[in-house]
Amino acid sequence: MLIDQRNTFGFAGTRRTFCASAALMLVGCAATRPDPRAGAIVELGSTGTLRAAINLGNPILANRGADGAPRGVSVDLAREAARRLGLAVELVQFNSAGSVVDAVRARTVDLAFVAIDPVRAADMEYTAPYVIIEGAYLVRNDSPLRRNEDVDRAGTRIAVGRGSAYDLFLTREIKSATLVRAATSPAVTDLFLSQNLEVAAGVKQQLEADAKRVGDVRLLPGRFMVIEQAIGVPKGRTSAQAWLGGFIEEMKASGFVAASLQRHGIEGAALAPARTAT
Known part of the structure; x- marks a missing residue:
């Protein structure tokens, strides 16, 4: 039985061309895929500073140190997020959760450390929880x-x-x-x-x-x-929510959150489980 070598070589060449084209398309898709960090910088750093709401009314999240400065797991997370985004951080201090939510609603802060609640979801986007x-x-x-x-x-x-x-x-x-x-x-x-x-x-x-x-x-x-504490951002800032969601999962998995709770002497707060992939 004779085989037409020209057809065989032609098929192979066509296949190589197709694969090369597909590879270029994948590279192009990767190159044009939105960068969540870049989007987060735009949405969180519009003033040039990451304005993080710190609720001193919840001692699990934050309190004042001996020098009067805010300290706690929410402070540590705010500073680390700003560092990774290349932004300066401003710790905007509040004495109640209600005041924090009002500030998010008014967009006078860029992110907040708040409990997840369906009522608040009308005004903000949440990450998964980091502590319970x-x-x-x-x-x-x-x-x-x-x-x-x-x-x-x-x-x-x-x-x-x-x-x-x-x-x-x-x-x-x-x-x-x-x-x-x-x-x-x-x-x-x-x-x-x-x-x-x-x-x-x-x-x-x-x-x-x-x-x-x-x-x-x-x-x-x-x-x-049970109160699930998460990071919230003003409604519609989905790039910020996406980047912060990945940030929070990394902070939980790396031991950052657990170490912060231990360093600040916080007992009774449990590390939230990793987000389940959907």
Whole structure:
């Protein structure tokens, strides 16, 4: 049987030409694919500085050091993100989560460290969480309340920080009890005491510190909610969200977040799991 060598060589040549063309197309696609870092720099550094909202009302995320300067895991992450983007960083300090969300909405900050909540999603884009913390209830030692499930009853008044993640959560979930809002999360326990309320609600670590400070109070066992802390950016800044999403996953996987929590003496906050690929 004879084989037409010309057809064979012609097919091989055509195949080589096709493969070379395909390779060039792939290179071209790679060259034109948007660079998330470049897009993030545009969206986060429009003023020449990365303006990071730091919530000093949540001691898990940030507090003041002996020199009065902000410190904590959110501060460390803000500085590292700015370093990687080649931007100067401005730490814009707030005393409540509600004020942080207002600043994101007004676009007077470029990113914020906030709890994920569906209400806030109307105004911001989130990364996956980097730490998970717990919301707890505080009562007086002589309170008849023993379980979290006992709280939602008519006549029970719960002090909460206005605009906080647990305020938003309890606003949706509480059916019979009444919410009484403090101006900031650190003011919750003092409001609870001064107005003789039945319950104070907040971040467990904040309430534990308050219990030591004021005495004659106790936390109910367990938690009433899990709070997922993430980075948020103003709505529509999807390039920034994409880059920060990858940044946060790297910071979790590399041990950066865990080391920061340990360095700042934060207990009770769990490292969030890696994002599941979709």
